[in-house]
Structures are given as C-alpha cells and as structure tokens.
Amino acid sequence: MIKLADIYAKSIHYGGTSLLNHTKDVVNAIELFAEQLDYPFDIELAKKGAVLHDIGKAHPHFRSRISEYNHDSLLKKRHFESITHRHEISSLAFLSAFPEEEWDALIDMVVGHHKSVQNDSKRKGILDISTDERDWASNHLLDWDEWWECGKELLESFGYNCPEISKENATESLQYVRKYCQQKKTGWSPWRGLLKAADHFASAFNEKTSEQLDSLFEKPNLSFYYGSDRRSELYPLSLIDTSDARLHTIVIAPTGAGKTDFLMKRCKGRIFYTLPFQASINAMYQRFKKVVPNKDIRLLHATSEIVVKREGGKNYVDEQILQPLAGSSIKVLTPHQIASIVFGIRGFETAMLDIKGCDVILDEIHTYSDFSQAMVLEVIKALKYLECRIHIGTATMPTLLYKKLIEILGSSENVYEVKLSDAELEKFNRHKVYKHSADYDISELINLAIENKEKLLIIYNTVKGAQQAFKKIEENYPSVPKMLIHSRFKRGLRVNLENNLKEFYNGTKDNVGFKPCIVVSTQVVEVSLDISFDRMITQCAPLDALIQRFGRVNRYRSEKNIGKLKSVHVIEPKGNVLPYKLDILQKSFSALPENGAVLEECSLQEGIDLVYDVFDMKEIDIHLKFIDNQIVLKELTDCKKSVLIEALEIEGATCILEADREKYLLSNWEQRIEFEIPVNWKTLRGYVKEYEQLEVGSRPFVVPQKEEMHEKYGLELVEHENIW
The missing domain is CATH 3.40.50.300 (P-loop containing nucleotide triphosphate hydrolases)
Known part of the structure; x- marks a missing residue:
C-alpha cells in the first residue's frame, strides 16, 4: 500500500517537496489570499480546494514521471507511456468527500489550475482528453485501490472526514466534472484565479512560504513623500494639494516637476507602478526600495515566455504571459505584464484578482503608439471595471489621446486633472x-x-x-x-x-x-x-x-x-x-x-498636436477577450497565443550566455533572473535554428558570446564557431 509520506508534489529537480508539505503551504497561502484579495471568497471553502488540488499526484502515473519508478513489466511501462494523465483530474475523484453544494467551486479551483479545460495547446485539458481517449476516466483512476487511501489520509490530516470512496463513486465524480466543464459559459472564474495564486506562491517559495506571507498585502508606507523636505517651489507639483476626492488622476508636467511624488501621494492602497520599458523599471524600483520601508516591493522582470517548438519540419511559437506572484505593497512593471487581463492569457484570473481595487500608476503614457497604445487603452478599461484607482502621469500628451482617456475614465467628474501654468512652464526652459x-x-x-x-x-x-x-x-x-x-x-x-x-x-x-x-x-x-x-x-x-x-x-x-x-x-x-x-x-x-x-516648454503641446494630428491607433479587437466590461472567453480556458508576439514591440524572449548555461540550470528562479538577457522576439527569431533553447526557467536561448565581449558591448547575436 502506498503511504502519504512517500508521495512528492515536486521532483527532486524542482525542490523535491512532499505532497503533504506542499499542500500545507498552499493552504496557508490561500487562507491569506481569500481574506485579503478584493473578492468575497468563502475562506473555509478555499482551504478545501487547496487540500484537494494535488491529491492526484498519488496516482502511479505521476509518481512514475517524477521519480525513478520501476514498472513491474515492459507491458505496464508501455501502457503508462501511452495514456494521458493529468493529476488535477485524478484529484477530483475525491469530490464526494465534500458536500455537493461545494462541488462547483471546488472544480473551478482544481480542474484548470494548470491547463485550460478545453483547447489546451497540448490537448491535455479535461474536455480535450475525454474527447480523444475513450478510457480517460479509468486511466485517471488506474490502481485506485492502491492509492486512494493516500488521498483519504491527506484529507483527514487537515480535519476533513473522508468516507470510503469506491472506484464507481470516483468515476461518477469525474463524469460530473466533465459535464460541468462542458456546460461552462463565457466569463471568468475567481475561484480558479485564487487557487492558481496560492499554488504558484507556494511552489515559488516551498518551505519559506509562511514567512513570505507576513508582509504580502501591506499597504505601502508613503510617509517619505509627505515630508516637509519634499515641498519646494523648485518642484511646483509638490505644492499642489493631492487630496482631491476624485478617483482618477491625470498629471501633465515637465521632467523634474515632481510627478512621481504627486502620483504616489494620490494612492490609497497597494500600488502597481507601470513604466513603458523593461529598461526603465529598474531605476524606479531602486528609488522605491530606498524610501518606502515595506518589505515586499517587487520588480517584475519577465514579460513573457516564448517557446519554439518543431513539428512537421517547421518551427512554431507558443507564448504565455509570465504571471507575477500575487501580493506585494508596490509592484514595478510594464503594462504588458497586466495585458493578460485583456487578452485572456494563462493566469489572467489571478492577475484580475491581484490588481482589483488597487492603485495603478501609468507613468509616461505618451510613449506608446500603434498596437501598444491600443493595448494600454484597453488595459485602462479593464482596470476601471476592476475598480482600480488610475493615475496617469506624462511630460506630454497629444490632445486627441487626452480626450480619449477622459472619455474612458468617465469625464472630468471622475478625474483630477493637473497641469502647470505657462509661467511655471517657462521656468523649465x-x-x-x-x-x-x-x-x-x-x-x-x-x-x-x-x-x-x-x-x-x-x-x-x-x-x-x-x-x-x-x-x-x-x-x-x-x-x-x-x-x-x-x-x-x-x-x-x-x-x-x-x-x-x-x-x-x-x-x-x-x-x-x-x-x-x-x-x-x-x-x-x-x-x-x-x-x-x-x-x-x-x-x-x-x-x-x-x-x-x-x-x-x-x-x-x-x-x-x-x-x-x-x-x-x-x-x-x-x-x-x-x-x-x-x-x-x-x-x-x-x-x-x-x-x-x-x-519653450509652453509651446510643446502645440508641437505634439502637430505631430500627432490623427489618432492613429491600430485595431486589436480580434485579439481581445475583455470587451464591454466582460470576458468573452469560455470559463476555465485560456488563449494559447497572444497579440504580443506578432504586433507589440516588446522584449518578449530571453537569452543567456553559453558560459552561464550550467549555472542557470542549477539556480533557483530568483538567481536565474541575474543571468537573463531580454530580447525582442522579432530580433531573435532568425536565430532559433542556431541556438539551443533550455526547458527550464523562462526558456532562454543560449548564445555563444564570450563573457568579456558581453560585459563591454552587451548581447551580440553571434554564430557558433564551426569545429572541423
């Protein structure tokens, strides 16, 4: 009989965490998330979902995949390799341990916490598998009598009674799950986003999860920005009252006028501070770390993960937004990292929950154009729907864009508009x-x-x-x-x-x-x-x-x-x-x-309007999944690929130097960031046949540039030397 103590949630390459310890970490995380996120979750029900979500890892197929599991026979080994198994589906065989009125929420949390339930890129969602494989249910209950008691032990270790569940009962539960998923309509599932948030957090920190939770949802201490030494006639915005009751803000003022201080003083809760370039967020993060005493101030590096695969003799690209972990007092990031909300990319439900009701600062919004500008405007619509307080700062802005923003935010009654007088602007010449x-x-x-x-x-x-x-x-x-x-x-x-x-x-x-x-x-x-x-x-x-x-x-x-x-x-x-x-x-x-x-600073607006005399914004409607204040995507599903690769000029791919390859493989997720080099996908795609792509971290491409050349000039895409 398989024992709970012998079941692992992660392979040795990803920490070797036991199923019991991982489940404890997810329960601790989900309890805090359900309490702190701006949504009326039932905390006790959320904890049940956390306990249930990975029980299927006791299934022999999963145990075989993450360990040196020896099969009894070659025939059994071949059978294992021939079936598709998803541990989250096997977990739901234990639904009958809970009251029926809780089943739907539990399914939402568990069934899609790794994959779309349908149209998954590898056809591993429950509706994909059950369509492709006649024996999908029995495969997910393989050797049931050998491992179901592990699930019972796990449930009871958290205080939940688990009566005996026969294979027939388990099969009925899986059939219910399939039917429930088939009947899903368009929309989004907060329960799915909640479980994803807790699971990702626990997976990132493993045994350090509890200590990381302590400061996760602290409101930022902004007392620095209210100090008397921050007021000066040299910085005219510092003398303007920020206590206006209107929810949103638009500030137009020259560099050096005090925009950052002003925008920060307009915030009431947790802050998402966005800047247009990955390259510009480092400096702002360092500024916050020096003056804001909260422990959890976070810099989000990665925009997306690009995976190049080869099938039928052709390369094809799959991409996902890398979702940041939920929480933090201040996050410094680019708007592209919030874009999962409007494009329906994997993890968008977690992003919606995380940002809901927070303050969002969009700094230097004028720098976006074409597809990026269209994306940012759609993001602003979504942020307004999620009851965020939106604060926009810029040195310049075309009048046509300004009017569009006021229209989206709901007229001047909702927007505190701040500009400097011509006399003040003259001092900035x-x-x-x-x-x-x-x-x-x-x-x-x-x-x-x-x-x-x-x-x-x-x-x-x-x-x-x-x-x-x-x-x-x-x-x-x-x-x-x-x-x-x-x-x-x-x-x-x-x-x-x-x-x-x-x-x-x-x-x-x-x-x-x-x-x-x-x-x-x-x-x-x-x-x-x-x-x-x-x-x-x-x-x-x-x-x-x-x-x-x-x-x-x-x-x-x-x-x-x-x-x-x-x-x-x-x-x-x-x-x-x-x-x-x-x-x-x-x-x-x-x-x-x-x-x-x-x-002349006072003449810049006239020049900007001459340059941008037409509101030239590319249409991205075909890619949008957030339209007219609703998600137009089947619940529990994601989009496989976004507009970000094809249309937006972003640093969507990652490279590392060949000299760092082994260190990267052996490092944890935080250490790997130090080795990564962001590269625009359009720049890199001509080299995909030339470079190895690793299967870990952000799937970086390995470039054979010499270390000393990189330190002087940065990444240069060079070819491997031929060895004869």
Whole structure:
C-alpha cells in the first residue's frame, strides 16, 4: 500500500517537496489570499480546494514521471507511456468527500489550475482528453485501490472526514466534472484565479512560504513623500494639494516637476507602478526600495515566455504571459505584464484578482503608439471595471489621446486633472536645440564636449547602432571615461551599469564634477533614470520621446541654474528609421527649433498636436477577450497565443550566455533572473535554428558570446564557431 509520506508534489529537480508539505503551504497561502484579495471568497471553502488540488499526484502515473519508478513489466511501462494523465483530474475523484453544494467551486479551483479545460495547446485539458481517449476516466483512476487511501489520509490530516470512496463513486465524480466543464459559459472564474495564486506562491517559495506571507498585502508606507523636505517651489507639483476626492488622476508636467511624488501621494492602497520599458523599471524600483520601508516591493522582470517548438519540419511559437506572484505593497512593471487581463492569457484570473481595487500608476503614457497604445487603452478599461484607482502621469500628451482617456475614465467628474501654468512652464526652459543633417560627422561635437570638460550623452535608436558607435568611440577616444548602456545586458549586469551611470558618470558621490565622459545609450535612458548630463547628441525620435531624452540633460534644478540652457543636438531622420515611422520623425524634426533657439516648454503641446494630428491607433479587437466590461472567453480556458508576439514591440524572449548555461540550470528562479538577457522576439527569431533553447526557467536561448565581449558591448547575436 502506498503511504502519504512517500508521495512528492515536486521532483527532486524542482525542490523535491512532499505532497503533504506542499499542500500545507498552499493552504496557508490561500487562507491569506481569500481574506485579503478584493473578492468575497468563502475562506473555509478555499482551504478545501487547496487540500484537494494535488491529491492526484498519488496516482502511479505521476509518481512514475517524477521519480525513478520501476514498472513491474515492459507491458505496464508501455501502457503508462501511452495514456494521458493529468493529476488535477485524478484529484477530483475525491469530490464526494465534500458536500455537493461545494462541488462547483471546488472544480473551478482544481480542474484548470494548470491547463485550460478545453483547447489546451497540448490537448491535455479535461474536455480535450475525454474527447480523444475513450478510457480517460479509468486511466485517471488506474490502481485506485492502491492509492486512494493516500488521498483519504491527506484529507483527514487537515480535519476533513473522508468516507470510503469506491472506484464507481470516483468515476461518477469525474463524469460530473466533465459535464460541468462542458456546460461552462463565457466569463471568468475567481475561484480558479485564487487557487492558481496560492499554488504558484507556494511552489515559488516551498518551505519559506509562511514567512513570505507576513508582509504580502501591506499597504505601502508613503510617509517619505509627505515630508516637509519634499515641498519646494523648485518642484511646483509638490505644492499642489493631492487630496482631491476624485478617483482618477491625470498629471501633465515637465521632467523634474515632481510627478512621481504627486502620483504616489494620490494612492490609497497597494500600488502597481507601470513604466513603458523593461529598461526603465529598474531605476524606479531602486528609488522605491530606498524610501518606502515595506518589505515586499517587487520588480517584475519577465514579460513573457516564448517557446519554439518543431513539428512537421517547421518551427512554431507558443507564448504565455509570465504571471507575477500575487501580493506585494508596490509592484514595478510594464503594462504588458497586466495585458493578460485583456487578452485572456494563462493566469489572467489571478492577475484580475491581484490588481482589483488597487492603485495603478501609468507613468509616461505618451510613449506608446500603434498596437501598444491600443493595448494600454484597453488595459485602462479593464482596470476601471476592476475598480482600480488610475493615475496617469506624462511630460506630454497629444490632445486627441487626452480626450480619449477622459472619455474612458468617465469625464472630468471622475478625474483630477493637473497641469502647470505657462509661467511655471517657462521656468523649465533649459535646452537650446541644434539640428544637423543625416550625414553630419558628430566627432566635431564630441571633441567640443571633451574640450569643455562636459558629460556627453549620445543616444541611438537601436542597440546595434549604439554598439557600432561605441566601438568607434573606443578607438578614437581611448583615454576618455566612457560606457555603453542598453537593454541587452544580463539583468544582473544591467543593475551594475545603471548604478555606475548614476554614481560615476553622472558625477555624484565621491566623483562630483568628474569630467569629461561619454555615455552611449539607446532609449533606455528616456524614462526614470535620475541622471543629468551637459550635452546630448541624439538620433531623431518622435517628439514626445525626444522631450524625454532632453530631460536627461540639465535635469537637476536649483535656484542658481533656473534659466540656464544647455545644448541638445538632433540628427535628421533618413532612410531606415526603425523602430519608428519616418513620417512621425520628419514631423518631429520639423517641430523643433533650430540654430540654438530655446525649446519653450509652453509651446510643446502645440508641437505634439502637430505631430500627432490623427489618432492613429491600430485595431486589436480580434485579439481581445475583455470587451464591454466582460470576458468573452469560455470559463476555465485560456488563449494559447497572444497579440504580443506578432504586433507589440516588446522584449518578449530571453537569452543567456553559453558560459552561464550550467549555472542557470542549477539556480533557483530568483538567481536565474541575474543571468537573463531580454530580447525582442522579432530580433531573435532568425536565430532559433542556431541556438539551443533550455526547458527550464523562462526558456532562454543560449548564445555563444564570450563573457568579456558581453560585459563591454552587451548581447551580440553571434554564430557558433564551426569545429572541423
């Protein structure tokens, strides 16, 4: 007879956790989640679902799969390999241990906590299996008499009485589950989201689950932002009252006016702080960690997991949003990581529960365009439905977009709108603009900056362009301190680079006034990096993005430097201008002053409206699963693939260096993050045949770049050396 003590929930490669201990962790997690999440869950019923959810791991098929299980015969081994077994379906054979009025909620929690019940990508949902395999029920009850008492023991160890369950009773339960799932309509199941949240949390922390729960739902302590030293005429937003009773907020003000403080002071509960780029969230996370004393402030790195598979001689791509664990006082993330709600991607129910009723800050919303802008607007609709308080901050915004946001949020009666006066804006004039032709040799400007002992920031629109330019600067200016920063560095290395940028090249701490230096970058510096340079050379970008870039020059405000101007140089767009559109860049270039004229802050709105004179938003309706305040997807199912790969320019794939392969395989999920390099899928897909893809973590592609080259230049997609 199989004993409960011998049953494992995870293989040795994933922690070797016993079924009993894992179940205890999930029960502890679900009790807190059911109490704290903004939904009227029955806590005792939730705990029953947690106890039930993994009992099917006592089934011999599961035990065989995660252990060195020896079959009695070759025939039995072949039979095992021929059947499809899902442990969550076997778990529901124990339904009759609970009152019938609880069955539906228990099924919602258990049957789909790993797979869609239907149209699963591997056809392993209960409706897929029961359609494909005539003996699906008996397969899930294989050797029932040998293992059902393990389930009975587990239930009774948590205080639930379990009378004898015959195989016939168990079969009837599974048939009920199948019929129940067949009758499901469109919508979403909060019970499924709850169990997923608890199971994922317990799986991530194993034996440390209980200690991690202590601070999980703390409201952030924002006392720092209310300190008297945070009020100053230099930061006009700090003098404006934030206690307006309206739910939502839109703030338009220049970089350095105090938007972050203002938006944080508008929050009442847990906070989701979103920024447009993965590259920009690191700096904001570090800022919060320094001033907000709560233990659980979380940075969400991964956007999605892309898996390349090969069938019938062809590659095909499957993708899922990597769901963040529920809870935390403050989460710093990109809106793409909330997008599972509107696209119905796996785990969307957990994301809905987690964010429901919270404060959501959408910082620098103007940076989105095309599909991304359409996605963000749909996300805002979903957040409003989920009773979130929505706070939008931006340096600039097209009037057409502004009107659309007011329409979605429910008129000015619901939105606290804050803008600075022209007189206040005039104090933020700090740049004089020079425009140069596309073939202009920037070495003249570099030489000028070095001669003047200036900190020089050079920005390119692509990683490749920045890498090529940096290599030339290395050759031509060997003695000048210099660095390269962009999105394609290992995450751990990126943190070091950003700290180096702020503390050394930015001239702070022990290096105050250290000049000259050269920093070459991409648009990763546009948002949230607290740096101030003396001169900028930049390729042309959309006007709103340029304004953000200019905000990294002459950024720090004091009584002495108000009215002082520093130079920004913009190179005319020409030819291939990816990732942007040529017509937008041409309009933006034309809207800028020239010959060293002052960039007037009070005139920026006029320029933005000239550039964005049409509300050009791509249609994404075909992909949406949240429409008109409801989920138009069959309950307990997910979408297999989202619009994110095909349409949105996001860092959707992950790479690691070949030198880190073994360390990555042996590391836990937190340690693996340090080795990962985010890459846009469109950039990577031409190399999928060239690189190995690992089956663990975020399924990274292994790139054979040498470590020392990566530390200097970041990821360069190189081919394997042929060995003859």
